[in-house]
Amino acid sequence: MKRILATTAIATLMAAGPGLAQDYPTQTVTIVVPYSPAGSTDPAARFIAGELQEKWGVNVVVENRPGAGSTIGTAHVATMDPDGYTILLTTSAYTTAPAVHHDLPYDPVNDLRAVAMPSSAQFVVTAGSSIQSETLDQFLENEAAERDIFMATAGLGSSTHFAGELLAAATGMDATAVHYSGGSDAMVDLIGGRADIYVGSMTAVLGNVQAGQIKALGVLGADRARALPDAPSTEELGIEGASSGFWLGVFAPGGTPDEIVEKLNADITAVMTSDAGMAYLENLDSDVGTMSAAEFQAMIEAEIEQWTVLAAERGISAD
Template identity: 35%
Template sequence: MPTRRSTLALALAGGIAPSLARGQSAPAWRPTRPIRLIVPFAPSGSNDIVGRILAESVGAALGQPVVVENRAGAGSVIGAEHAARSPADGYTVLINSAQAAVPAIVARLPYDTIRDFVGIAVAGFSPHVLVVSNSLPARTAGELVALLRANPGRYNFASAGIGSGVHVAGELFRSTSNFQAEMVHYRGGGPAVAALVSGEAQFGTPTMASSIGQIRGGGIRALAVAAAERSPALPDVPSAPEAGVPGLIFEEFFPILAPAGTPPAAVAALGAAFQTAIRQNADKLGELAGVRPRAGYETPEQVMALVQSGIQQYTSILRAAGVQPE
């Protein structure tokens, strides 16, 4: 025969159980077909390298392959617009280190950098590198600056496209070191580095991810890492202050985004899968791309706040360099 205490316990359990069941029965989102990871640059650039490092692990976590799709052009605008206009169903994501740079230099974008996207994760941060073609005699950053000042407009700077982080880093270098040079915009970091290797362009500030292989292999010469301290990925390359260019402090970050309106359950599942992949591949990201994950970007709001602060930073750099949006 039930006691008063057991009756009360049963009554409480009966009242609580439905709410627990509701919380536990909400199904987690699981994809039923492959997911597209849009890279808005040509293959072999930093976004492409980082995206491909993560894609396999993300696919394993979600049970569906993640297919990298390169849609290069206009400094990432073509690929970013495609991602923004894709169905908001969880099957399209974008990795774009130029997401914050483009609004600072392109006056009329066909999408809104903030409102048309939702944050998924941040793959990490990586400094740019000041490099020269092997055909150039400069062996230090000081020698390069002296050469550029003595020959205004003679040498070509290799950019990854208008509005790319490489473009912004180049404008920062130009304004803080006070020289004139021709800026040539290629269709991504990979083609820009290839131009440096061939000697078509003479110097640049590529991302570490897109240039580290050629630096280690001797295809191009690194004069400085655009950071306050040396990078573990290139320990023999001096930091910007050590190299005598203390104003050249610039790093890129890799936000992973989905179209605005993507269901919260899909955003949560994608976020968890990408964050797990970032942790699992931290050593590979550092070794192959010079990318270091950083805590504090686990929610959609934190990811988009980082993009917003990046827009402000890049706008400040470009206006100080006298560059206005076009």
């Protein structure tokens, strides 16, 4: 019955023709965040919701549906009508989860459509009080060369988990992944010296670094971070194959008409490239993603393949 209703809804939307996007939205739009309000994703969702509400003149609300490493909220959106009134704002964990969870309650390629990438940021290799080194090269030459490293993650299959595994694979570091229920819990043990390192997004770790609670050893990718000029980049250190970034992405249920997807992409991009959006991102040392929906979809599919290969190579599985 559900499939019949969804098919009927899609047919109705398609029959509406090119004028559909001109009328959308005419009622409340819900942005589902598959994490708790305490996470770093929620503030971004509320900023975007507020800006879109002002732009559209309709209510835009944020609904938190945390659990199961973000898959509960994601699965919920996958079952909603493809009319643009329920959309998902999630993290790059969207592409890592399929690499370890082979029984996801949704197909990440077909059950949801990539819409827009509001922001992207660098991953930062951070260390707690158990590490004496000040930079990533010192860490690899000292602590990582002498013992197994306890690497905190925000959960099995999370983007922080895969960023850490990518670093370990690129450097040959012996690291035991210690999975927490989220980034906040991982940070507590990192600060307390019960975990050695955590590879987290700039958004999630910058405040703790600036407060002196943890150290930034380096960043993944080609360039140093604007907010952390003393932390070397992996490419600068000659570490190959460790480039990866953290992003926020908006998705809509599969079958959402192109006209609505394109309007969402254009309006979200406009919000994030506005003066308010740029100021918001600068405060987080993040960049706006200006991809088209098609370009973002292609990136999603490529990342799912990349992380699936890495999971097989590293023996990572939740099954």
